[in-house]
Amino acid sequence: MLAYLPPNLRDLQLPLRLRLWDGTQLDLGPQPRVTLVVKDPSLVAQLAHPSLDALGGAYVEGRVELEGPMSEVIRIGDALSQALEDESDTCQISRTPHDKDSDAAAISYHYDLSNDFYALWLDPQMVYSCAYFETGTEDLEQAQQAKMRHLCRKLRLQPGERLLDVGCGWGGLARYAAREFGAEVFGITLSRAQLKLARQRAKDEGLARQVRLELLDYRDLPQDGRFDKVVSVGMFEHVGHANLPLYCQRLFGAVKAGGLVMNHGITAKFTDGRPVGRGGGEFIGRYVFPEGELPHLATMTAHISEAGLEVVDVENLRLHYARTLEHWSARLEARLDQAAQLVPEQALRIWRLYLAGCAYGFARGWMSLHQILAIKPYEDGSHNLPWTRADLYR
């Protein structure tokens, strides 16, 4: 059967072992670190064009098994696809219309999976977004604390200020802003599982009066400028290009004049949605984040300012997200037995590939992470931001 394999596969000298359904083994290079177990003859032909999407799909569907460190799996998969993929195979990343029902379903698919599963590999506060490594040597928990502090400092959050948290997840940032900065937080999510645990944790910490959490669509946010500050972390990736203008308008309508709005999220490498990094985007769209769409920084910037907000500070944290995902992936890999008790086998396969694959993708620059701080100036164009950003680093 090895005769069916593309002849140039051996030229790559990859540290990869192939094991076929009949027990045949083939090492594609010295000292294999990963074994690809091909359980089904029909897969062999696909190996001629092994895009990350195709390999990932075969693994999720159980037609191949992968043995070895997940980070090596991704690295070798990328090398394979780089060498062998037919570039014409790559497809445009889809952009779809979004409505409240489809958004609610998409959010539920990902975030309602299992609170206990996420708790297995997230930090204790369950902050599910890019951490902030101030020195590069701190652990995940410290880096997530530092991220929340960095966000609150960028927002110049003051005691008693009303903070809107759009897409509040398990409420880690809401609790932090209330506890450490004395804010009155209103957080919204579309995930019932997140809301339940987030409310419970706020209550357990005695923050129930300071942290109000609701199941609410961003389209239904109050538009009377009642909030002093707005923070949105890992949220705009779910909005879809078609609705980004509306999304920005809703944030504008929610915040008072003089108020700050922080959008922290994953951004695309290119402005036009063309694929990068030899695939992976299709896998993410199909199995991980249905309806997810990554806007380019320029796209976000345009919509934010067309809504009447002014971009005052942008920071790129791409390599911080690579590091964050390495932590998450390593923590999940270290608890696979427990994880298998909490989610279906297919979900576990998806999340293993997704976390390791995104760590790799951020490191390579296939996508990025930007914190975009904007202000709603007063009518006369003025605002009260400090002259410099030095206060963030004192």
Add this chain to the structure above:
Amino acid sequence: MLAYLPPNLRDLQLPLRLRLWDGTQLDLGPQPRVTLVVKDPSLVAQLAHPSLDALGGAYVEGRVELEGPMSEVIRIGDALSQALEDESDTCQISRTPHDKDSDAAAISYHYDLSNDFYALWLDPQMVYSCAYFETGTEDLEQAQQAKMRHLCRKLRLQPGERLLDVGCGWGGLARYAAREFGAEVFGITLSRAQLKLARQRAKDEGLARQVRLELLDYRDLPQDGRFDKVVSVGMFEHVGHANLPLYCQRLFGAVKAGGLVMNHGITAKFTDGRPVGRGGGEFIGRYVFPEGELPHLATMTAHISEAGLEVVDVENLRLHYARTLEHWSARLEARLDQAAQLVPEQALRIWRLYLAGCAYGFARGWMSLHQILAIKPYEDGSHNLPWTRADLYR
């Protein structure tokens, strides 16, 4: 003749006195701070729709005189136009094709006006771009020093590094980077007057070996990645939308992998070039910066990343530019007699309005100022930037 004035002019209660060709005076409100001297009956009808563009043009052409503080002139002019202007009058800001000849002519028009004139009201280093007020209390010279330090720090400039300065003006930043950070600077400009003085000053300061300056178009920059860092201050406003992709490609080609590229410049309020602030843009295009075009931050961001650079840090200094222009305008107003010896009367009228008008426009938010720092990552997506921006504030 006052019967020709629009009847609602008096309702505005503006602190403005009108004095007509026949000596008639009319105060539009109590305690007039500005007198508009109308020398020509044909102007009266225009006052029905007094856009900033129309008022500015009449002043430049000598058909009206303006008496009073220039900042009050602008403020009252804006109030007038806000109340009376026919909005359908406002025209799209023009975008034109640019080529080497037209760019050279446009640059010469503005920057070859008179070195001595610019020296009258700029700081001693003749830095002709937005300063950086770290506390808000420093003087112009200190703020320009702080700006140059801020730029060099953002570029993480190290001794011996080769810095390309695109649009080097009178060489203030080039000399600063060489003297204070030990850089080897290559600066280019299209202004012969700037080049001559910039070279002389570098020689006078004993920096001739460290600071090499040439009359060169950005399109002709070496594309062999020979520069460690690139800085471009107040330059992309002259490039034109049609050539921004090429401009960004040239910066990409000039810098080595791992190198940083800083673009500091004025950005438009809207992405599509529609006018803001009831006019003023046409005046600037006609009399001040022919061929000038302000791109939106989103436009710059898109072109920078499409060229292969990655945006890592953006800072908005809009109110710093308002302050800078207030300094420049006040310094010019304090030296009008000397200025009149150096440039034609019409040029002086233009520059008086332009400096005061832009101070007002930045304060109001009609345009903005962004420092956009980008990196050319290594092939594998990595780079050596510090994890945080804290080093900028130590």
